Amino acid sequence: MAALAIYDDNCTALRHGFGEPVMLDEWQLASVYRSHGPSVFRRARQLLRVEADAYEVVQEVFLSLLERPEQFQGKSSVMTFLYSATTHACLNRMRNASNRERLRREHLLQPEESSRELNAEQLVMLDRAIQSMPDELAQVAIYYLVDGLTHEEIARIMSCSRRHIGNLLTRLAEWGQKQEEAEPC
Amino acid sequence: MLMELRKELPEGCISDLAFDEWRAGELERDSIERYEAHLETCARCQQRHDALEAESAAFLEQFPRLELRQERPVSKVVSLRPKRNQWLGWASGGVALAAAAVLLLVLRPATDAPRDGDTAEQRGNVRTKGSSHIGFFVKHGTEVRRGGDEQVVHPGDQLRFTLTSNKPQHVAILSLDAARVVSTYYPRGEQSTSVKAVRDQAVDSAVLLDETLGKEQIWGVFCEAPFELEPLRAALQRQGKLPPLPHCSVDEVTIVKEAMP
Numbered sequence: 001m002a003a004l005a006i007y008d009d010n011c012t013a014l015r016h017g018f019g020e021p022v023m024l025d026e027w028q029l030a031s032v033y034r035s036h037g038p039s040v041f042r043r044a045r046q047l048l049r050v051e052a053d054a055y056e057v058v059q060e061v062f063l064s065l066l067e068r069p070e071q072f073q074g075k076s077s078v079m080t081f082l083y084s085a086t087t088h089a090c091l092n093r094m095r096n097a098s099n100r101e102r103l104r105r106e107h108l109l110q111p112e113e114s115s116r117e118l119n120a121e122q123l124v125m126l127d128r129a130i131q132s133m134p135d136e137l138a139q140v141a142i143y144y145l146v147d148g149l150t151h152e153e154i155a156r157i158m159s160c161s162r163r164h165i166g167n168l169l170t171r172l173a174e175w176g177q178k179q180e181e182a183e184p185c
Numbered sequence: 186m187l188m189e190l191r192k193e194l195p196e197g198c199i200s201d202l203a204f205d206e207w208r209a210g211e212l213e214r215d216s217i218e219r220y221e222a223h224l225e226t227c228a229r230c231q232q233r234h235d236a237l238e239a240e241s242a243a244f245l246e247q248f249p250r251l252e253l254r255q256e257r258p259v260s261k262v263v264s265l266r267p268k269r270n271q272w273l274g275w276a277s278g279g280v281a282l283a284a285a286a287v288l289l290l291v292l293r294p295a296t297d298a299p300r301d302g303d304t305a306e307q308r309g310n311v312r313t314k315g316s317s318h319i320g321f322f323v324k325h326g327t328e329v330r331r332g333g334d335e336q337v338v339h340p341g342d343q344l345r346f347t348l349t350s351n352k353p354q355h356v357a358i359l360s361l362d363a364a365r366v367v368s369t370y371y372p373r374g375e376q377s378t379s380v381k382a383v384r385d386q387a388v389d390s391a392v393l394l395d396e397t398l399g400k401e402q403i404w405g406v407f408c409e410a411p412f413e414l415e416p417l418r419a420a421l422q423r424q425g426k427l428p429p430l431p432h433c434s435v436d437e438v439t440i441v442k443e444a445m446p
Contacts, residue, residue, distance in 0.1 A: 033251040038241035039205040041248075055248065062251050067327055069343075070393070079206045122190055129187060145190045153202050169188075176187030 029066050036078060037062070040086050046146065047090040057089045080157045087142050087157075094131050133175055140168040197223060199230045204237050318436040319358060319405030320347040320385060334438045339445050344392040346371055346405075347385045354407045356380045357414055358388075359421060363399025363442070367421045369414050370403070377412045398442050408433035 040061055045054035061082060065072060072081050126145060130138045143154040151162045151169075158165065194200060199207075199220055206212050207220060224231050323332045324343040332344070346358055356378060358371040371388050372378040380386070406417065409432045420428040427435060 030251060034245060035209040036205075037248070037251070038244040039209070041244050042201075042237070042240055058248070059251070069324075069391075077206060077211045079202070079209050079211055083202065083205075125187075126190055141187075145187070147201060148192060148194060149200055149202055153200060157202075173188050180186055 029062060032065075032078060033062055036082050039079065040082050043083065043086050043147070044090055047087075047142065048093060053093060057086060057093070060089050061085045076156060076159060083143075083147075083157045084139075087139055091130070091135065091138055091142075094127070129176070129179065133172075136168060137172050137175055140165065141172055144169060144172070195227075195229065198227060199223060199233070201233075201237070204234060208237070208241060317348075317350045317354065317356075317405070317407040317434050319403070319438065320349065321345060321403075321438070322347070322387075324391070332438075332440070336438075336440045338394055338440050338442050340394055340396045340398075340442065341445070342394045344370075344394065344440075345390075346388050346392075348380055348388065348405070349384050349386070350380050350407060351382055353379065353381050354409065355411045356408075357406050357412070357417070358403060359406070359414070359417055359427075360401055360403040361421050361425060362397045362401040364397045365422070365425070366397065367418045369418060375414055377406070377408065377414065379411070394442060398444060401440050401442060403438050403440065405436040405438075406430065406433055407435070 037058055040058050041054055044057035045051055048054050048057070064085065071085075072078070076084075126141075130141055133141065139158065140154060143149045143157060149157075151165045154160075154165045155162045160168075203212070203216075203220065207217065212220075220230075224234060321332045321336075322329055322345045323336065323338055324345070325339065332338070338344070348356060350356065356371075357369065360368045360370055362368070370392050371390065373390070404427060406412070406427070408430065412430075412433075417427060420426070
């Protein structure tokens with residue numbers, strides 16, 4: 001699998017800076033769906049906690065790959081690319097969800113399905129936090145707190161250096177601290 | 186409080202990302218061996234492995250294939266006659282499913298037989314033989330189809346080349362466009378790349394066509410020994426044709442780049 005092991009602090013520049021477009025045609029996409037689709041679905045369901053929504057994310061992510069193959073430029077593995085795409089798709093949905101939908105999700109909590117073994121209260125807190133924090137912190141919170149990944153793994157997914165991930169996690173901790181301080185007793 | 190939600194994996198345990206990459210066939214052999222050894226001794230990871238495998242199987246049983254929403258365009262692979270104006274009529278060409286696309290690849294004539302129109306004679310300044318040749322697919326919007334000589338293409342289309350060789354050889358693909366700009370389409374780097382005996386093997390990259398309109402000649406060079414690309418580029422730039430290449434065969438195709446209709 002093509003992988004480019006050059007990381008920088010500037011994730012965005014790296015993500016769009018270079019690399020050849022990789023074309024995935026329809027039969028290749030079918031193959032990638034079978035090898036990678038279950039992972040996309042599992043993560044989307046873990047984040048959205050509604051199976052139908054999770055499958056819509058699977059469709060969205062794969063359709064996007066078919067329509068805009070230039071997104072994946074072979075700089076990372078297909079799996080890390082799909083982790084990133086799934087995270088973005090889920091974050092968009094979480095943030096666009098109406099309060100009613102959000103409450104529906106909160107009542108659909110199934111902590112036993114989570115590898116993280118968070119209880120219902122913790123999941124609600126995490127869900128609300130992720131929806132209200134800046135995008136980059138939300139991404140790193142998902143990888144670190146929900147997926148339980150290491151700095152190195154998060155760096156691969158976000159195409160950043162481990163140092164940058166460390167900085168983001170420091171900011172995440174500070175953000176959480178401020179929220180706690182702002183909470184009424 | 187927020188950061189306390191993280192549950193650290195025990196030292197040496199396998200993350201979900203690693204399990205996912207493993208199942209998707211993205212791991213190197215040494216990582217697989219390390220994880221296999223770890224699974225032998227770690228109940229937690231064995232349990233997680235089994236759970237993820239079961240989830241994956243359940244997902245594929247419930248959703249065995251990607252069913253893209255009907256209102257969205259879905260790319261098709263259709264067989265094209267290698268003449269101009271074939272862009273018209275694609276939509277009526279019928280839906281060619283992925284299996285049909287594979288058949289297109291499989292049903293090509295045997296590599297030892299000359300392709301239609303191929304001769305062992307000089308074509309222009311280039312010797313063309315039937316045994317080793319290049320092919321290509323064109324991606325236009327969401328549609329993918331096989332291209333041919335004199336294929337009409339448009340800026341923004343993507344080309345993906347295929348290689349057919351009846352023996353292990355060294356290969357490169359170069360082009361000269363209407364603005365007399367020489368490009369090396371395959372491989373990247375300064376030297377040819379080796380290829381085994383293959384039929385219609387797609388190369389691992391695609392070419393995004395630029396805005397230069399007009400005819401563009403593309404050469405697939407197949408040689409018995411590795412060769413440097415720069416002398417070929419220089420000769421193309423200077424003379425508009427390839428120099429004599431002993432112990433090599435050359436296949437040539439032309440694409441015609443037209444403005445978007």
